[in-house]
């Protein structure tokens with residue numbers, strides 16, 4: 001199985017572990033991640049206003065490149081996934097945006113949202129299957145109690161993201177089970193950590209983070225997994241009361257598959 | 261009341277404020293509620309009544325976390341976060357009205373701060 005892959009800027013710099021262990025694990029699982037030859041930063045935030053066009057172009061270019069290769073587009077960073085998936089939805093449903101973007105890009109054939117966007121976790125669930133992962137695990141993380149932190153970007157708005165049940169998701173818990181560990185469900189797993197204000201309103205970010213960490217500890221979690229570099233940073237750097245190890249889910253996957 | 265500004269906000273956000281049934285669920289679920297002068301449901305009501313200036317001057321446009329909880333949980337699909345973003349844009353699209361300036365970045369840099377944090381802060385707070 002070959003997928004086009006959009007890593008994004010943070011995975012090339014501060015979040016190299018998220019990327020590296022995803023690639024190593026994919027090899028074991030029989031998935032080839034073919035990085036797009038050219039890609040630009042997605043902007044990290046989906047531009048909500050209907051008159052924002054230029055800020056959506058980098059996502060369209062990545063989508064178009066995957067379309068030319070006839071491949072699905074694999075994403076890994078939660079923010080990249082959110083932006084690219086929502087821009088793709090705009091390109092499928094918003095005639096005004098379709099026209100303006102295509103007028104500007106002048107492609108051989110207009111892009112109208114043909115590419116399928118797949119997050120790495122969706123790839124594990126829908127294309128590989130958690131049962132298959134279980135078979136490939138050589139180093140099950142037995143007895144480890146792990147809390148999944150979903151955050152906002154993978155789940156909402158659910159009518160566009162269609163990732164999982166936005167209020168009671170299970171994909172990350174199923175993932176934790178597949179590598180032999182024990183999932184711990186926490187009440188704030190799909191509430192915001194305040195990552196966007198972590199630079200200029202630390203107090204607010206700290207308040208949100210402390211709530212997430214302390215509730216995970218109360219439930220007996222030994223670590224928290226995430227798919228988002230901003231959540232990773234924020235949960236780690238801005239917890240003031242307690243500390244829990246925050247780990248990229250791909251790192252645990254690689255460990256379980258014996259390629260770390 | 262600034263009719264032109266009101267129309268602009270409605271057009272940019274794509275929100276129909278009349279769909280709101282004033283249940284308050286958006287504000288009830290908002291993780292930044294305590295930090296806001298005006299809350300998500302008030303954005304809906306105040307844009308409806310054309311009270312845009314007060315919203316443009318409030319801290320709420322900077323404390324909204326863009327978590328989309330209000331969008332997901334509104335029973336009438338009003339999408340209050342889109343209104344907040346539109347008001348924020350109406351502010352930063354003005355000359356010299358950026359909330360975050362490039363000169364402020366170096367003092368905020370931390371060893372582990374991901375690029376994503378800087379890029380997203382710029383997207384949200386500067387034009």
Ligand code: SF4
Pocket residue numbers: 286289290291292293300323324325326327328329330331340341344
């Ligand atoms: S998007 Fe903003 S207003 Fe809406 S719930 Fe989140 S923080 Fe509150």
Ligand code: SF4
Pocket residue numbers: 279280281282283284285286287300301304333334335336337338339340
């Ligand atoms: S949740 Fe929706 S309907 Fe209820 S007050 Fe907020 S915007 Fe209005």
